[in-house]
Amino acid sequence: MLALSATFGWKLQQLEVKNAFLHSILHEEVYMSQPPGFIDSSHPHHVCKLVKSLYGLKQAPRAWNDRFTKFLLTLGFTASYADPSLFVCKKSDSLVFLLLYVNDIIITGSDFAVVQLIINQLSQDFDMKNLGDLHYFLGLQIQYPADGIFVHQSKYILDVLAKANLLDCKPCVTPCHPNHKLLKDGSLPYSDPAHYCSIVGALQYLTFSRPDITYAVHQVCQFMHASFDTHYYAVKRILRYLKGTMSHGLL
Numbered sequence: 001m002l003a004l005s006a007t008f009g010w011k012l013q014q015l016e017v018k019n020a021f022l023h024s025i026l027h028e029e030v031y032m033s034q035p036p037g038f039i040d041s042s043h044p045h046h047v048c049k050l051v052k053s054l055y056g057l058k059q060a061p062r063a064w065n066d067r068f069t070k071f072l073l074t075l076g077f078t079a080s081y082a083d084p085s086l087f088v089c090k091k092s093d094s095l096v097f098l099l100l101y102v103n104d105i106i107i108t109g110s111d112f113a114v115v116q117l118i119i120n121q122l123s124q125d126f127d128m129k130n131l132g133d134l135h136y137f138l139g140l141q142i143q144y145p146a147d148g149i150f151v152h153q154s155k156y157i158l159d160v161l162a163k164a165n166l167l168d169c170k171p172c173v174t175p176c177h178p179n180h181k182l183l184k185d186g187s188l189p190y191s192d193p194a195h196y197c198s199i200v201g202a203l204q205y206l207t208f209s210r211p212d213i214t215y216a217v218h219q220v221c222q223f224m225h226a227s228f229d230t231h232y233y234a235v236k237r238i239l240r241y242l243k244g245t246m247s248h249g250l251l
Contacts, residue, residue: 152249171244
């Protein structure tokens, strides 16, 4: 959707569905105790049968997705075969694309009036919050210079640096040493393998907007199952490189 917006100059709008799971209709029989403050004094030991979903139910996410998907189908949308969270609607000569992630929505299209019409239709059936132009979504920060769209993850980088306790680290100019090959052993095993996997996983997510670290991240990914101190030194070098290039991204 970012590519479509950048190519055709379409506006990206962001919406949020308030209390999304509470909109879901339950098809299973689920009962709950009477909540404190709402106990029927004449039937204090009775339970309540749920008509709609609640947060915490195992079927709540699926029920919400089914509810929202069915409503989109009534508006003329079809779900993408490649990505079930992406929906496409063709109206006359206009195209509208909608992306759903839990209760967060991105919507764009060739005719902004049609996009606005669909937003209004969604707002009539769901309690929606219109966040306006898309600026932040799942760790991606979006800016709109005159020549296109700029995507970066500087806030996410700061979060990863804080997680690795490297906010005050000294930056370096390359993400990996040009003449150093990582080996399967040769040093002590890293003391916190779960931490290693967590940081490397975060670095993998950063490659979406930072292709310049892809090779270095690929190298450290090879040791997720058995990491050594030398491997974590390589991870820290990537983080030091990111510290000095936080403003980099994709234009």
